[in-house]
Amino acid sequence: MEKLYQVKNLKKYYPIKKSLFGANKYLKAVDDVSFDIYKGETFGLVGESGSGKSTIGKCLTKIEEISDGEILYKDKSIIKSDDKTIKDFRNNIQAIFQDPYSSLNPTLNIFEIIAEPIRNQEKLKENQIKEKVASLMEKVGISADYMEKKPREFSGGQRQRISIARAISTNPEFILCDEPISALDVSIQAQIVNLLEDIQKDLGITYLFIAHDLAMVEHISDRIGVLYMGHLVEIGEAYQIYKNPKHPYTIGLLNSVLDPIPRKDKTKLLKTISSDIPSPINLPKGCVFQTRCPYKTDICSKEEPKLKAYEKDHKLACFNSDKVKNL
Secondary structure: OOOOEEEEEEEEEEEEOOOOOOOOEEEEEEEEEEEEEEOOEEEEEEEEOOOOHHHHHHHHHOOOOOOOEEEEEOEEEEOOOOOHHHHHHHHHEEEEEEOOOOOOOOOOHHHHHHHHHHHHHHHHHHHHHHHHHHHHHHOOOOHHOOOOOOOOOHHHHHHHHHHHHHHOOOOOOEEEEEEEOOOOOOOHHHHHHHHHHHHHHHHHHHHHOOOOOHHHHHHHHHHHEEEEEEEEEEEEHHHHHOOOOOOHHHHHHHOOOOOOOOOOOOOOOOOOOOOOOOOOOOOOOOOOOOOOOOOOOOOOOOOOOEEEEEEEEEEEOOOOOOOOOOO
């Protein structure tokens, strides 16, 4: 398969106040992360809040500049590139964010919101732009009769559909979906995910899908990466991550999902992860997950595990994967 993105040893550090002795301290939001995204697929990123998911998305779209590492888009660096390469790159990417209301200009009507990126990239007459906007609105399930209305006149689900119409208005190759369903009612979330899948089939778009809802990530993703404290601890095909997880953190995440059918034995405790979360500015040496891991051994506090192949297309960073009990 053709690689659209190649992320190599990505680091994103945020400087914070100096310590008492004058040494610089950093919050390591993303620390030495490597993975690929293939053309036409949906690559999911999961992890707790603060794990670095959104930061990675912002680095891949150059919303944030990286601290170290390399990002290649279609085999070309987006870190060390000329203006033309960056312009071509920006013309081929778009983003859909968590809060559709704050991501839409409240002073513009829907026609102006969707037409703006079209005007920036295409030389079309005004009647052609209006026809294209109407077509895009119908494609995402919003009547073109409403194009003169403003964002405040729509529901949350409708606003996210408008965000999607704006995102696909320039025929992008890649869309960052950064928590696109988190702010929506549960009844609407599945509709938006299904819409994204339909658009992907029609246009061949590649997605980076970031979300907390593990069920939705499983449903839409081809491959999934699991992040913990800025470290990629497991990566594989969606069925591998959900049916045969091998990292203790991945298993803990999946066990934390509430069963829609109430448990018969209400005295039985959920197998959730320990709450002993380390400070993001003072992470433990060795494995960053060791303070919460039931399988910790001496080596875990001395060395940092590297992401290695467990089986075909399935990698994890764990010294004790042979001891880990499955779901």
